[in-house]
Amino acid sequence: MMIQAIKATNVLLPLLYGLAFVLYALYFNTRQSELGKWASKLLLGGIVVHLVYLVTKGIYFQYFPITNSFESFSMIAFDTAVIYYIIERLNKEGKTGLFFLAIVFLFQVVSSMFIENNGIHSGLLANPMFGIHTFFTLLGLSSLAISAVYGLMYWMLAKEIKAHRFGAIYEGLPSLEMLEGMGRVGSLAGLVTLGLGIFLGHLWAYKILGYFFKADPKIVISDIAWISYAVGWLIVWRRGLSGLRLSRWAFWGFILFFMAIMVVNILGNTFHSFT
Amino acid sequence: MQNNQIVHIGYSHKNASVAVRDAVSLSPDVALAFIEAGVNNPASAIQEMAVITTCNRTEFYFVSNRPEILKDWLFSEYQLRHHLDLSQTDAVPLILFNEDAVDHLFAVAGGLESMVLGENQILSQVKSSYDLILSSGYQFPLLNRLFQEAIRAGKSVRTNTALCQGAVSISLAAVELARKIYSSFEKRKILLVGAGETNELVAIHFKAIGATQFIVANRGVEKRQKLAEKYAAKAISLDHLEDALLEADVVIVATGSQHYLIDFALMQRVIKLRNHRSLLMVDISSPRNVDPAVSKLDEIFLYDIDHLKNVIAENLEKRRGEIPHAKELIATVNKDYSTWLKSLDVVPTISKLAGYFNQIRQQELEKFVNKTEDREFEHLEQLSKSIVKKLLHYPILNLREMANGQKLDMSKINTIWEIFRLFELEERNKEDKTN
Incomplete structure (x- = not known):
């Protein structure tokens, strides 16, 4: 019965996110506030269903459901949806939903298509501490990605305004100040949750392996990236930086971090791989 | 009626x-x-x-x-x-x-x-x-x-x-642009270079969207102070323009100056001192008072009068494209009003028509009052009522249907009133009431 519900929800989730994406796209194009309200309600519905799905799966299989790539994809979709929804509600601005729901939808579609709900996983990953560490790390990465996307949007809109072009981007996106504010919330959420994820990772390593830090490329890169973000935030906050430069930093900073992780994963010899 | x-x-x-x-x-x-x-x-x-x-x-x-x-x-x-x-x-x-x-x-x-x-x-x-x-x-x-x-x-x-x-005036277009950069204006500083009519209009529009902090920079003391007083603004001379540029978030330039008041070197200096904060500059002057080279600086969004005119032209074009949709909506409301109006018309017509038929019925019945027994008279009365009811059934039904289906206009109603001489009936009733 429970497994049937898990499988059914696995199909339902992309449908919900897909529909929310369509409504956000219509809202972006027509700017009819009713569409925005419905899109937001549908997204909230999707998040609730997703949460039930993850909890049900965790209870049924007795592990935190982030033990393989496709489960992680679903968690990234969930995290992105949650962070975006919080940003949207805080700023009462839903015109950027289209871009994030596209990401959420894609990740969930791939996850739903290839996930195997058979409960097979490494015993090491059944530890709840691993789950919480991974959950916060993915939440942090999703938040930083959202912040980077806001940086990109700022950049694009600023370019349009400078070039005196008044197309779909100019018409559809909110003001530069709003985009910057939303990006700041994303990066701050990312900094906090990624920091928590990394810290829990070190703590878990200490408990299992007996040392707090290991000179593993993936860990080193993550730690450096987080410290860079934290220093960057401090500089921005102290010097009151804003505008185009900040948006470029948010975008390129994340791209650099992402590329470094990719390179380390592909070329580096890391112990920090469980799949 | x-x-x-x-x-x-x-x-x-x-x-x-x-x-x-x-x-x-x-x-x-x-x-x-x-x-x-x-x-x-x-x-x-x-x-x-x-x-x-x-x-x-x-x-x-x-x-x-x-x-x-x-x-x-x-x-x-x-x-x-x-x-x-x-x-x-x-x-x-x-x-x-x-x-x-x-x-x-x-x-x-x-x-x-x-x-x-x-x-x-x-x-x-x-x-x-x-x-x-x-x-x-x-x-x-x-x-x-x-x-x-x-x-x-x-x-x-x-x-x-x-x-x-979409804005369709120069001053509103400037405000609309500013709204694409800033989401609120309570804490934004609006620098008005020039104290003429154009900048006064701009100030009105900015105030309407919540701006409270204005700086008026003008060569003439009297004019700048007059405008500054109206908007509780800080009045400065053009010599202090550089300081004002450091503070401002939006700069509107509308003066009669024949040369650039703001050049590239000045803005390069200003942008560095502003920590590269964004700045919207709208130059409504003719000839232009802001060196176009200023737009090369990443953080500056510079618009001149031609750009604004293009904005207005595009907005008007978009508005024109909305005319058919607007007409459809108006037609819907018009239909509702017409239905209501016609339903008003048909009710008194039906009432008058029924009154007319009943008057004839009673007139004819009265001829038998003393000629028949009570029971027979009752039968005659019932018969006459039944005939009138049947005679009126389809006309009333059709009138209602025509009214609901928008097929009834005032000329048709008037024809009914004329055929059955309902105007006369109404006048007679009025006279009876008066007497």
């Missing part, structure tokens, strides 16, 4: 010069005096009356059973009150009847008839006219409902179409 028609007589930018428009324009008090004069004078045959008066139009809406005399009455009122002989002007008033008049009012409320397509102010002016009807103390059921529906049509057009969106 059945001959009543809704009549529009009006002057606007479409049929009258600005001189005529100025001359026929009425203040609310005078408009009310016109209404009182109209409805209190039986010779004018005006049952209901409303006036819309703005800088671009003065329009009169009447409900009257003698529409042919309204123009002369209106001209005589202008002659009497304004000493204005409208027959001597070259402007011919626009006169519309019934559905055309209704359609016109809805289009006016929707902004379709405005000089600047989709202008927003007109809806509040229609609301003012409606308030004037309410405050007059007269019972104007047809116009009351008509103006309510016009306001609904105006709101519907504004909510469901983009007809009234």
Whole structure:
């Protein structure tokens, strides 16, 4: 019965996110506030269903459901949806939903298509501490990605305004100040949750392996990236930086971090791989 | 009542010069005096009356059973009150009847008839006219409902179409641009370089969206202080422009200077000192007062008058594209009003028709009062009622269906009244009541 519900929800989730994406796209194009309200309600519905799905799966299989790539994809979709929804509600601005729901939808579609709900996983990953560490790390990465996307949007809109072009981007996106504010919330959420994820990772390593830090490329890169973000935030906050430069930093900073992780994963010899 | 028609007589930018428009324009008090004069004078045959008066139009809406005399009455009122002989002007008033008049009012409320397509102010002016009807103390059921529906049509057009969106004046276009950069203006500093009419208009629009902090930079002391006082702004001379540029979030330049007041080197310096904070600069001057090279700096969004004119042209084009949609919405409201109006018409007609048939029935029955026994008379009475009921069944049913299906107009109703001489019946009933 429970497994049937898990499988059914696995199909339902992309449908919900897909529909929310369509409504956000219509809202972006027509700017009819009713569409925005419905899109937001549908997204909230999707998040609730997703949460039930993850909890049900965790209870049924007795592990935190982030033990393989496709489960992680679903968690990234969930995290992105949650962070975006919080940003949207805080700023009462839903015109950027289209871009994030596209990401959420894609990740969930791939996850739903290839996930195997058979409960097979490494015993090491059944530890709840691993789950919480991974959950916060993915939440942090999703938040930083959202912040980077806001940086990109700022950049694009600023370019349009400078070039005196008044197309779909100019018409559809909110003001530069709003985009910057939303990006700041994303990066701050990312900094906090990624920091928590990394810290829990070190703590878990200490408990299992007996040392707090290991000179593993993936860990080193993550730690450096987080410290860079934290220093960057401090500089921005102290010097009151804003505008185009900040948006470029948010975008390129994340791209650099992402590329470094990719390179380390592909070329580096890391112990920090469980799949 | 059945001959009543809704009549529009009006002057606007479409049929009258600005001189005529100025001359026929009425203040609310005078408009009310016109209404009182109209409805209190039986010779004018005006049952209901409303006036819309703005800088671009003065329009009169009447409900009257003698529409042919309204123009002369209106001209005589202008002659009497304004000493204005409208027959001597070259402007011919626009006169519309019934559905055309209704359609016109809805289009006016929707902004379709405005000089600047989709202008927003007109809806509040229609609301003012409606308030004037309410405050007059007269019972104007047809116009009351008509103006309510016009306001609904105006709101519907504004909510469901983009007809009234996008700036269509230079000063509003500047404000609209600023709104794409900043989401709120309470803490934003607006630097106005120049203290002329253009910058005053800009200040009005910025104030309307919440801006409270203004700096006025101008060569002339008197002018800059006058404008600064109006907006609680800081007044500075052009010598302190660089300091003001460090603080400002939006700069509007509108002076008569023949050379650049702000050049690339100045802005390069300023941007560094501003920690590369974004800055919107709108140069409305002709010739330009801001060196176009300034736009090479990443953080500066520079617009000149030609850019703004393009914005306006694009917005007007978009508005024009919304006209069919706006007309569809207006047609829907018009249909609702017509249905209501026709349902009003058909009820008294049915009642009069039934009254007419029953009168004949009773007249004929009376011939048998003393000629038949009571029981037989009762049978005759029942028979006559049954016949009348059957005779009236289809006419009444069809009248109702025609009214609901929008197939009934005033001319058809009038024909029914004329065929059955219902006007005479109504007059007789009135006389009976009086006696």
